[in-house]
Amino acid sequence: MTSHFQGIKIVEAELRVVSLPLISPFIVSNQTMTDKVFPLLILRADGVEGYAEAVMDPFPDYLEETIPGAMAFLRDLILPQIVGKSFSSPAELNQLLAPWRGHRMSKAVVEMAFWDLWCKTLGVPLKAALGGVRDAVPVGVSIGIASISETLDRIAVAQQAGYKRTKLKIAQGHDLALLEAVRSKFPDIKLTVDANTAYGLADLATLRAMDAFQLDYIEQPLAVDDIHDHAIVQRSIETAICLDESIRTPADCRKALASEAARVINIKVGRVGGYEAARAIHDVSAAFGAPVWCGGMLESGIGRAHNIHLASLPNFTKPGDTSSSIRYFKRDIINEPLEAKDGMMPVPMHGAGLGVTLDWAFLDAVTQSKERIAP
Ligand code: OSB
Ligand code: MG
Secondary structure, three states, X not given: OXXXXXXXXXXXXXXXXXXXXXXXXEEEXXXXXXXXXXXEEEEEEOOEEEEEEOOOEOOOOOOXXXXXXXXXXXXXXXXXXXXXXXXXXXXXXXXXXXXXXOOHHHHHHHHHHHHHHHHXXXXXXXXXXXXXXXXXXXXXEEEOOOXXXXXXXXXXXXXXXXXXXXXXXXEOOEOHHHHHHHHXXXXXXXXXXXXXXXXXXXXXXXXXXXXXXXXXXXXXXXXXXXXXXXXXXXXXXXXXXXXOOOOOOHHHHHHHHHOOOOOEEEEOHHHHOOXXXXXXXXXXXXXXXXXXXXXXXXXXXXXXXXXXXXXXXXXXXXXXXXXXXXXXXXXXXXXXXXXXXXXXXXOOOOOOEOOXXXXXXXXXXXXXXXXXXXX
């Protein structure tokens, strides 16, 4: 941009809570989701809109943040601080958010919507502004907890569709027998498991037994705040550990990799507070030689599109969780279908920024609440 660029004035914010029914319930070790409920933020500048969705759940079952808490934080504290002000870059906006502790999912939705607004103003795809290098990203599926026979059926469907990796949600008592059955039917597929913190050091024998199944990694076996005990487990097993919930900041990532608590990192831009943190985590991981992949939170097309742009960065070398939206929803809130083909998800490029547009009529039909924050 030229030196005339005065920044982008945010004239208004629109904050919605949206509820999209899931085609089938998604079950993980500590929660069951039947509808995907999420805050959707629209930031408006002169003739341009930026979109993002937040990834916290109605209850604090994945991490601490909740939708009711986020709505209060956004409506009463953060959005009144930024509406009516001008920002020349996402970094400048982040300076305003940085002093507040925690609330990373809430900060992320604001920062991500601004990135979209900024890129649309500059006329560049989000991918280009972020430093992405791919036009399509490799993706796999995340399969929720179900009976062994149902799980085998779902894997067969995903294999048929060409997905590049299968991740199975596991829990205490839903682990070794499941892996035995899956490996005997699918001996060669790229397979991972995600425990969503269900285990502890007392389960070391179970975790060690997973070495027999050629898993690409075991995702988040232990508690959210337990990098130390993950290092103990990583020393005792051959399979790589991948951290998800434990990595919220670039410093978390540095400590986890430096202490060899993990060898792979799951990056969710919505979990870590936005693209600035996500890119720093990507870079720290690359410095340690640790591959990263892009996680998901069952997002609608808006969050899904953000994830795909992020996953186009160079060190996202393992397949991400951003599979086709029709696996989750009968109908999405965006107009351009996000469909993977042979396990590759194209980066959406319908115009600048996020590269997708909202289906306003359907969005209104699935909106639970809507409020406007103006100066
Ligand atoms: O741990 O990655 C996780 C979904 C909800 C909460 C946590 C997680 C997940 C997934 C689904 O694994 C990923 C996706 O398909 O979006
Ligand atoms: Mg996970």
